[in-house]
Amino acid sequence: EDKVVQSPLSLVVHEGDTVTLNCSYEVTNFRSLLWYKQEKKAPTFLFMLTSSGIEKKSGRLSSILDKKELFSILNITATQTGDSAVYLCAVEARVETSYDKVIFGPGTSLSVIP
Amino acid sequence: GAxxxxxxxxxxxxxxxxxxxRCDPISGHTALYWYRQSLGQGPEFLIYFQGTGAADDSGLPNDRFFAVRPEGSVSTLKIQRTERGDSAVYLCASSWTGNTEAFFGQGTRLTVV
Known part of the structure; x- marks a missing residue:
């Protein structure tokens, strides 16, 4: 059965700290790995990773994928209170030629305190 | 819409x-997804539409759940004989096709008392 596991499930840090969020997966017909930030209700897209070893970067956030070991990490440097959110990892698995199914992990709840 | x-x-x-x-997708998006998210968990897939047809409804938990998309745009998720365990946030997402980036709505928080 396809699954996505995230750790830790929750994390509390102080402003300025650096955090690393982990995601491991087991899926058939892997297509890509996605990271989302979820505040309140709607997840917002952060990164899509398809190739191993290539770091994606956006400001203080970065992510990398290891397709051999089946995991990804999301790094946030110099955390701010606005980074407080649930970070969701998801994996796209090819089901049919025109359809990729997205399987989400449980999320990591990050709280950044002043 | 925006x-x-x-x-x-x-x-x-x-x-x-x-x-x-109800879910109004981004105009022109042919793919539409429904997810259910319970407290402390990630979104759980319910159903996927490509155009008007349900291409994958394997995530619907039982026959009390049904979804339609009659004109290939707006979709309605219908829940009959609601139970307290149905309480969750129901998220809708749409994309240009079934394998491009999906954009999520703000969700509907359903509470069954």
């Missing part, structure tokens, strides 16, 4: 009642 719109944003209903949740 983004995926879901209505209502919150719905409180009594156990046993019927509810309908």
């Amino acid at each position: 983004g995926v719109s879901q209505t209502p944003s919150n719905k409180v209903t009594e156990k046993g009642k019927y509810v309908e949740l």
Whole structure:
């Protein structure tokens, strides 16, 4: 059965700290790995990773994928209170030629305190 | 529209009642997804539409759940004889095709009392 596991499930840090969020997966017909930030209700897209070893970067956030070991990490440097959110990892698995199914992990709840 | 719109944003209903949740996808997006998210968990896939047809409904938990998309745009998720365990946030997402980036709506928080 396809699954996505995230750790830790929750994390509390102080402003300025650096955090690393982990995601491991087991899926058939892997297509890509996605990271989302979820505040309140709607997840917002952060990164899509398809190739191993290539770091994606956006400001203080970065992510990398290891397709051999089946995991990804999301790094946030110099955390701010606005980074407080649930970070969701998801994996796209090819089901049919025109359809990729997205399987989400449980999320990591990050709280950044002043 | 500018983004995926879901209505209502919150719905409180009594156990046993019927509810309908609406999703307006981004204009032109042919793929539409429904997810359910319970507290402390990631979104759980329910159903995927490509155009008007349900291409994958394997995530619907039982026959009390049904979804339609009659004209290939707006979709309605219907839940019959609601149970307290149905309480969750129901998220809708749309994309240009079934394998491009999906954009999420703000969700409908359903509470069954």
